[in-house]
Structure formats: structure tokens, C-alpha cells
Amino acid sequence: MMKIDLLKDAWARFMEARSFVLACHQRPDGDTLGSALGLAHVLRLAGKDVVVISEDGIPDNYTFLPESDTVVTSTDRRDFDIGVLIDSEGTKRIGSAADAVTSSKVHACVDHHLPSGGFGEIRVVDYHRSSTAEVVYELLEANDVIFDAVAATHLLTGIISDTGGFKFSNTKPRTFEIASKLQAHGADPAMIAREVYESRPIRSMKLLGRALGSLQIDESGRVVWATISKHDLDELGATDADTDSIVNHVTTVKGPKVAILFRESKPGSIRISLRSRDGVDVDRVARAFGGGGHKAAAGCHVEGSLDHAVDVVVNEVLKWME
């Protein structure tokens, strides 16, 4: 739990600065975008000069976010007072935005991932939280920052996106409490859920169809997985972003405690998303392949064919489940 002093100190240092660059992580999700846009919005309300960078732009289902058109994919500026990592622990995940952040006078990190590197002099990090948006909310509340429906929409989107619509086990009583306050501030949870989860291009739905067609369960019934080949992507004109929420459908299968999605993003390079329930720790599995994440949701890469990746990762999961 973040101490209120820490939140007050962080905000005081933000208020002393004039210009900010907020960096979203690559393959941005609703939490990195919502948290960055929400924080940017309130900082701008306080008269600050703020640039939000998302190297990979804005996925289709997040273009509804107010002010998402202000997000840039890069900047040449190297004169920011404060450079902030949003929803990522290190500069590795922000790509080319790293230069603008690291060249800033002061570094900050606003995040809910398990701290690894400890980036930044100003750290607003709480890995007990569902989402970075929840962390941003606490920062605002602790400092009695007045905000509006725009920022509330940003932050509720972050929460809804990172909790799977209050369905994941990272949803806590405080998460609901904050959702209540954000809705009271003017955010519309029904609209957000529709935009985030129920507005997908047909190619993306067809890709989901293929992934579900590929579903397999291991002999012991403990692990279920789906695969998406580069060929699937090419044939449907789909992109890697279209694969994003597919793993959540894999978790829907009754029985197994671990669900995995294998994606051949590039020929010979397999991107893997793991989800678990009932306390199975997939972060440890992902770490075994140089990746990481949370206990119930993690990711990694494996070089080689899809078959090879399925083989080694499923075996690793089963090993940890012994």
C-alpha cells in the first residue's frame, strides 16, 4: 500500500515542474493509455505542458478515449522537466520513447507491476493494485486533485481493461470503490465496456474463431492453449493487435487452471500469453523464458516453431504445477 506521504510528495514534485513526457508501453493496452491520458489531462488542467508518447499508437478499440488524438508516436524534444514511465517498470518496454524520458531532468514511474529495476526518483508504484489507473486515482485522491468526466473516463478504462471488466482476481473492494467514484465523476462503464470489448473488426473476430478452433487441452486436463500462426494473421489481414484479448477467451474453457495463447508474430518468433486461476503462478513460468508479469497473467517469447513453443512452455507449466 502506498503511503499518503509518498503520494503527497510525488504530486508536490509534479506541481513544481512545468513540462512532462508520459510514455506508454509498447503494444499499448487500455491501462497504459488510460492512465497516461488521465494523468496528462489533470496535469494540463493544472497548467502543465504534457506530451504523451505511445510508440505503437492507439489500437482501434481505444480511439474512443477522449484526447487520444493528442498522443504522439515519437518526439524530438529532449527538454522535459519530468519523464514518466506509465504502466511499465523499465525503459525497455517503451521503445524509442526512452530517449525523451531518460533525457528529462527528473525521472518518474507510475505503475502497478512488481518493481524490478526501480526506475525513477519519483516512484508511484503499488503492485497490489489492479491497474496503473487505480494508482493514478489514489495519487489524485490523496492530493484532493479536482478532475472531470474526461479523466474519469480515462481511468475507468484503465481499470476495466486491466481487470477484464472486474472479472480477474486483481479486482479488490477498493477497485469497485474507485469504479464507483469514477462513475460518479461522469465515466460511463457500459460505454467503456462496449468500446473496449465489444467493438472488434470482423478480421479480429475471425482470428478469434481460428484460435478457438485450435484449442487443445493437455492429457491431465490442467492446461488449455490456442495457437495463431503467421499464416492465420496474413490470410485474414490481421495484425498482432488483433490477437490481444484472445487469451481471455481461452481462459473461458471449463476445467484447466492455466490458459495459454501462442502467437507467431514473426516467422520463428512465438509470443506467449499465460493466464492462471486458483493461485497458479505463471509469472515463474514466464520468467523461465526471460519474460514476466503477474502471478495470474504473464508473457514471454520463445524462438522456434509454434509446435516447439507449445511443447516447451506447456511442459514448463506442468512442471510448476506438480
Next chain:
Amino acid sequence: MMKIDLLKDAWARFMEARSFVLACHQRPDGDTLGSALGLAHVLRLAGKDVVVISEDGIPDNYTFLPESDTVVTSTDRRDFDIGVLIDSEGTKRIGSAADAVTSSKVHACVDHHLPSGGFGEIRVVDYHRSSTAEVVYELLEANDVIFDAVAATHLLTGIISDTGGFKFSNTKPRTFEIASKLQAHGADPAMIAREVYESRPIRSMKLLGRALGSLQIDESGRVVWATISKHDLDELGATDADTDSIVNHVTTVKGPKVAILFRESKPGSIRISLRSRDGVDVDRVARAFGGGGHKAAAGCHVEGSLDHAVDVVVNEVLKWME
């Protein structure tokens, strides 16, 4: 909004009684079951003799509810002090349970539907609420009734079920607030969401995959549809019940205002589910084929091949959309 006096008076009258029959409505959902079981649990904690009736029993995805095995499908008793309708406004929807309720000394209604008949001397009804479970929660809170994780699980299930997991527009700030309190009392929203929404057999998910693989949009981009052949069902060992929620995934496709699922339940007999948004009336379309329903959700049958059914129904939809 229910007045606190009304809630206090209702509870006082409950506490004066010794025996209760609580009736769920037919084709029970998570709200009628969760509300009845939750109220029954706290009444039993208060030493009352309580029978819960659900004429249609407990659907598979609600058997996880604690004490669901105490629910009966009928009772011969006609000696209850109070008979309560749970989540229905009149006795029409409770089937044969009506006798036990109406023969009770005092009648009550705990509900969130728009009042029509005004059943009962004790009325705990608020149609501004997401769910009857929310109404039951207010009744307990207003009377400082101490309850446990069992009742909290019942009530949170009612809320999650009737709000589509906080996705429908009936979700209000107070809904989230109550969800927060119920979780703090020991209910597990992730477990509940999984049981209610995400516990589908793999054959059912593979069938969804095939349906999504078949997605098509008409030239004008206004109608999207999926087809499931008898062959698909047979090959996957799936049944018609496995097709139930698939149309909701078809509606997820971005763009079209009408979504249709065509199912060849029997060779040569096509069952059709239509869904619409933004006020398009699919009831009229279904009526043209001898079916019907509501404006935004309707169904019908067409004899012949899948191709034939797609042809005539899509054309009919487009005709009505001119």
C-alpha cells in the same frame, strides 16, 4: 429510492414472523436465485424457518451457489407466515409455487422490476436498481443485519448476473459500492464471474470458433451473420444448447447494426436469432417468418438450407432497414 423507514418496517415485520417461503421466477437467473438464497440465508441466521422454491430448479452455471442444494422445485406446505416473490412482480412468473405464496398469512415482494400489480402488503421494490440482489443488500444494510461470505456470494452473484458483469447500463455508482462491500464481506467476484460466464466446455468454445470463422458482412456493411451447420454440431459432439450465447459474440463485430446467427438444428430446419442496436427493429423481421421477440432481440425458423435461410433473412433485414 427506497425510504429507510420502509426498509426498517419491512425487516421488523420479517422478524416478527417465524416461517417464510421465497419463490424464484421461472427460467431462473442468477438474480432471482442469488437474491432468494441470500435472503433465505440471513433469515435462517435469525432463526427463521425458510423454504426457497424454484419451479425450474437451478441451471448448471448456478449450482456453485452455496446452499443451492436446499432449493426445492415444489412444496405441499400451506402454513407459511410470509410468502415472498423474489425478482418478479406477479405470481404469474412463479408457476406452481404461487399456491404456497398466496396461501401464506402475509404476502411480500422483493424486486427491482417496474411495479405493475403491486403484489403484497410488504413491498421492498426499487426499479431504479440493477438487480433484486441490490435491493436485498439495501434491506440488510438499512437494518444493520450482520451477514457472512455466504450471503455476500449470493448477492454479488445476483448483481453480476443482472448487470452482465458490470457491463450493462443499469450499473450505477451505488452498484459498484455495494459490490465493494460484498467483496469485503468475503464474496469473490472473479470466482463468480468465472462460474456464471466463463465455464464453457471445450466443444462449446470450438463451436464458437467455427461460427466466428463463418462470419460475413453484407455489401452495405449493415448486417453481420454467422452460420452453424448440423455437420459442425455433430463433428464437435455439440448440442443446440452449446449455441446459446454465440449470437452475443456476433454482435461484437464493429460496424453492422444487425447481427444474426443461423443454426441448422435439424437438417433442413434453420433456427435464427437476430440482435440489433441503435433502434433497428428485428422483431418485425422475425414476424415476417412467423417468429417474434423484442425490438432488439428476436428469433424465427426457416425451412430449407442454410444458404437459403441466409439469403431470405438477410434480404428481409435489409428491406426493413431502407
